[in-house]
Amino acid sequence: MSEDDHNMDIDDSNVSCIKKVGFASFVGKPNVGKSSIINAIMGMKIVIVSDKPQTTRNRINVIYTDEDAQIIFVDTPGIHKPLHRLGEYMVKAATQALKNVDLLLFTVDASEGFGTSEQQICNLVNQSRTPTIGVINKIDLVNENRINQIERKMEQGVKNLVRIIRTSAVRNEGLKELLDAIKTHIPESPQFYPDDMITDRPMSFIASELIREKIFQFTYEEIPHCSSVIIEEIKQRDNGIVYIRANIYVERESQKGIIIGQNANMIKKIGENARKDIEYFLESKVFLDLHVKSKKDWRNKDFIILNEIGMRDDLE
Numbered sequence: 001m002s003e004d005d006h007n008m009d010i011d012d013s014n015v016s017c018i019k020k021v022g023f024a025s026f027v028g029k030p031n032v033g034k035s036s037i038i039n040a041i042m043g044m045k046i047v048i049v050s051d052k053p054q055t056t057r058n059r060i061n062v063i064y065t066d067e068d069a070q071i072i073f074v075d076t077p078g079i080h081k082p083l084h085r086l087g088e089y090m091v092k093a094a095t096q097a098l099k100n101v102d103l104l105l106f107t108v109d110a111s112e113g114f115g116t117s118e119q120q121i122c123n124l125v126n127q128s129r130t131p132t133i134g135v136i137n138k139i140d141l142v143n144e145n146r147i148n149q150i151e152r153k154m155e156q157g158v159k160n161l162v163r164i165i166r167t168s169a170v171r172n173e174g175l176k177e178l179l180d181a182i183k184t185h186i187p188e189s190p191q192f193y194p195d196d197m198i199t200d201r202p203m204s205f206i207a208s209e210l211i212r213e214k215i216f217q218f219t220y221e222e223i224p225h226c227s228s229v230i231i232e233e234i235k236q237r238d239n240g241i242v243y244i245r246a247n248i249y250v251e252r253e254s255q256k257g258i259i260i261g262q263n264a265n266m267i268k269k270i271g272e273n274a275r276k277d278i279e280y281f282l283e284s285k286v287f288l289d290l291h292v293k294s295k296k297d298w299r300n301k302d303f304i305i306l307n308e309i310g311m312r313d314d315l316e
């Protein structure tokens with residue numbers, strides 16, 4: 001083999017493992033569709049979604065890999081005015097995700113427009129000095145005029161704006177454009193994670209989230225917001241079925257009855273639907289054993305307690 005051939009071999013192997021690789025952090029108000037966009041891009045449910053604001057409580061990385069890129073999407077809680085310790089924690093988790101990432105995906109809900117809350121988030125985005133793609137989501141709900149207005153406000157407000165993309169997570173619109181735009185603005189590097197890794201969170205976290213999602217979907221008023229889920233045990237039994245025991249915490253004894261429901265109808269509905277989602281995620285049969293407990297005023301406890309009930313302990 002000549003010297004030239006040898007060099008060519010080395011170049012080829014290097015080129016094949018270098019991709020567009022980077023972290024892209026979603027930021028926006030609650031309920032604008034941040035988690036929905038991630039699931040739509042991944043083609044499966046990894047992060048939880050509901051029609052109620054403040055569904056996402058923790059930062060979670062979701063890893064998208066294709067032939068030419070690896071994008072680590074950071075899903076964050078919606079930025080809002082916190083009313084308790086849990087809310088403070090959530091906003092802190094979201095604002096910390098503005099730092100040390102390659103790109104921000106500042107997402108707004110087209111049907112809500114660009115108002116005071118968006119302007120406040122804009123200030124945080126500008127302070128971070130991170131290149132930002134404006135994502136106008138839920139375009140299926142509004143007309144062209146409305147979207148153009150939001151675009152103009154974004155152009156005026158966001159200093160480091162590199163692109164604006166219009167999306168509809170529910171109709172799978174604009175997602176390829178969003179991926180292409182992200183790829184243009186992240187650096188080249190060897191990929192960080194194996195091809196088949198889709199999140200940095202353990203299976204127990206995903207399972208607890210899928211249970212919590214059902215509480216968000218099926219209960220109302222304060223119940224979803226004062227509920228939390230802890231996985232107590234996960235084990236694969238000899239017959240191959242994965243046994244999962246989880247506690248659902250509420251804040252008061254009286255709320256336990258609502259989660260359990262008449263003739264235990266509500267807890268059965270939560271359990272059946274969560275089990276199906278967990279089975280799909282794990283590709284295995286699951287036995288889900290749910291228990292309901294109360295922990296007084298847990299949303300106002302300090303971070304150690306919050307951590308015990310499943311909040312992340314890696315915030316500075």
Ligand SMILES: Nc1nc2c(ncn2[C@@H]2O[C@H](COP(=O)(O)OP(=O)(O)OP(=O)(O)O)[C@@H](O)[C@H]2O)c(=O)[nH]1
Nearest residue numbers: 030031032033034035036051054055056078168169
């Ligand atoms: N019509 C329409 N609804 C959408 C779209 N994207 C998301 N939604 C709905 O908007 C609601 C909120 O979606 P999420 O993905 O949970 O929103 P989020 O921004 O992650 O919310 P938080 O986690 O609370 O910050 C859900 O009911 C979604 O089905 C969209 O493009 N069009």
Ligand SMILES: [Mg+2]
Nearest residue numbers: 034035055056
């Ligand atoms: Mg969310």
